[in-house]
Amino acid sequence: MRAMALRPATETDLDTIIELIHGLAEYEREPEAVRLDRETLGGHLFGPRPYAEVILAETDSGASAGFALFFHNFSTWEGKPGIYLEDLFVRPELRGQGYGKALLSALARLAVERDCARLEWAVLDWNEPSIAFYRALGAVSMDEWTTYRVTGEALSNLARE
Template identity: 50%
Template structure:
């Protein structure tokens, strides 16, 4: 079953985020706390949204965290999928596809024209899955990121 996450799902989502970070060989970078997730997803000004996949006992076995984007070219919102993760033991049963289908439905219902996400180049199981859904890589774009000390330096650089 796919449903919107609730505040009661925060501990499970937090655990799954750490599992995903471990899988992606970046556990040390996964610093988000349950309190931060609570604020981001359910605070007075939500920055993101979440859906969960549950098994027959309503145990959370997967999640999708997403947020709205805006296309200046299309003039409408889209969805950026930050994370999609299903526990290894639950893979192959359609939970990942159901989570993506739910986000595609939200796009369609609301008139959003894009559903986008990133995938690590070495994650061939995910790439194969996404391509089976007829998703296409955007190879002409390169993602750049400022974090930590580089972000602080950029913020403090004089503009003149």
């Protein structure tokens, strides 16, 4: 694998991050699902209390190749934090060149440096290329777990209970 240019994103990268998020939404067949507000996203990534972090991958010329957006979760059984990879995306024309693996390796290094118990993520069940890629890296699926989500009106209703 060739050397990859990886770096933590800064506030000046916000438009690039948004562009990559839109690219991911296109790939996942949900371009209309992106409803983010630039200012709000910037505050959550780079404000006084960041909720997530981003690592950018760049080509030799400095163009954006992809990104990993992640945040800490916590394992009560291990008594340690973990890293949850929310999104990993490499531009279609740059896939197969090692950017995805480099981003995951960087996250694994961060997890080890930060004394995390695990690195985990979710993948769409139809995304066979990504599933094969993750398995080749030694990742195992957590098939016994089902993810639940509360959003929109249901979230508001639950908050009032």
